[in-house]
Amino acid sequence: MHFKSITTVKQIHKKDLRNSIPEFILKFFRWVGFVQVSDQPSVVAYVLDFVVFFTSLDTIVNVILLYDPSSSKIDKIFISSFLLTMIVWCSMRYKRKRITEFFQKLETIGSIFQAKKFNILMFLNGCVPVIYSACLTSGMTQSEAAKYFFYDYQIKNTSIQTVITAIKCFLGYMVYPTAINSIAIFYIFLCFCSSDHLSNLTRIIETSPLEDFTPSKQIDILKRRTKVYDVLLNVEKIFSFPIFLIIIANVLMLSCVSGWFIIDDWNKTNFSWKIECILYGTNAGLCVASILWAAGAVSIEMKNFKEVFHYKIQLKLLRKHSEEQLHLKMYLMDEPDVVLTGWNVLYLGRGTILGLIGTLFTYTVLVMHTDI
Numbered sequence: 001m002h003f004k005s006i007t008t009v010k011q012i013h014k015k016d017l018r019n020s021i022p023e024f025i026l027k028f029f030r031w032v033g034f035v036q037v038s039d040q041p042s043v044v045a046y047v048l049d050f051v052v053f054f055t056s057l058d059t060i061v062n063v064i065l066l067y068d069p070s071s072s073k074i075d076k077i078f079i080s081s082f083l084l085t086m087i088v089w090c091s092m093r094y095k096r097k098r099i100t101e102f103f104q105k106l107e108t109i110g111s112i113f114q115a116k117k118f119n120i121l122m123f124l125n126g127c128v129p130v131i132y133s134a135c136l137t138s139g140m141t142q143s144e145a146a147k148y149f150f151y152d153y154q155i156k157n158t159s160i161q162t163v164i165t166a167i168k169c170f171l172g173y174m175v176y177p178t179a180i181n182s183i184a185i186f187y188i189f190l191c192f193c194s195s196d197h198l199s200n201l202t203r204i205i206e207t208s209p210l211e212d213f214t215p216s217k218q219i220d221i222l223k224r225r226t227k228v229y230d231v232l233l234n235v236e237k238i239f240s241f242p243i244f245l246i247i248i249a250n251v252l253m254l255s256c257v258s259g260w261f262i263i264d265d266w267n268k269t270n271f272s273w274k275i276e277c278i279l280y281g282t283n284a285g286l287c288v289a290s291i292l293w294a295a296g297a298v299s300i301e302m303k304n305f306k307e308v309f310h311y312k313i314q315l316k317l318l319r320k321h322s323e324e325q326l327h328l329k330m331y332l333m334d335e336p337d338v339v340l341t342g343w344n345v346l347y348l349g350r351g352t353i354l355g356l357i358g359t360l361f362t363y364t365v366l367v368m369h370t371d372i
Helices: 014-018 023-032 043-065 069-094 096-105 112-138 142-149 158-207 215-263 271-319 323-334 351-368
Strands: none
Touching (some): 023 043, 023 096, 023 158, 043 069, 069 096, 096 215, 158 271, 215 271
């Protein structure tokens, strides 16, 4: 995994990126306009901007019009997830030139097997809105559809109402959480590829005989590790803010689903409510856990690399003192680690998962039993 020389945005072609990034991820970023392939404005990108904002606002207006004092707190949390999604979308659109340059610099960051796994993940991510729309539309009466999707206005032609309901369900789930899931999947892909490269370098150090672990080989390993660090630094600069908002949006959705279970009885609720709880809750939990797990893997592999490199040089120094190796050891130990964060507010690590779970349920119960 390393960077290529920088050229202009105009010079980016499909073949430059196809070997670097899973095909479905690349197609998504190109299609929605997060990767700028030319200086000409993309009509599709503008249309998608309108769809994202119109769908989000439509969902928010529907929730407001269905105001219920018993669930008003949950409704506010639900609305917040869509508002954060719009901010994530704007942030990615604002950073499209930087993202394009970052894409262009990447070269062979993952194996073919990894690319296939993430292509499958992107495909499944795109299938869920269809499943959600089909389940919700089929399990909803005409009066319920009119209430939740047509501002309590019932269309006389049931076929037209069913089709429009299905489209609105599909678009709603595409905006949140499918769109931000795609961004999270790319972030997770970069984290896993980086941790794999660091793990491979650590394995090379471990398996190298002491006599072969010469200063030139040590420098070569450090150069390869530096290229991984360059990628991680760019990941932190570009995705730190969007990933932070994605985590917050999903934590809020988990809180929303938890609140639904507090005020409603599962056995007495309708089918559409159950589908929303299952899909929204499962997605939010998996998304947050996956991001933190993948980012945590990077920190673990960086620590392992330093420990193994330090131990190997220590053995070399005990056998034969070398000023050059001593300088390399000091350089490595004094160099700060690259820490992946959410906007420098939230440390992204595996230990954060348990902290978020505890905070989530504590504050959900507290909010539900407090007058706000």
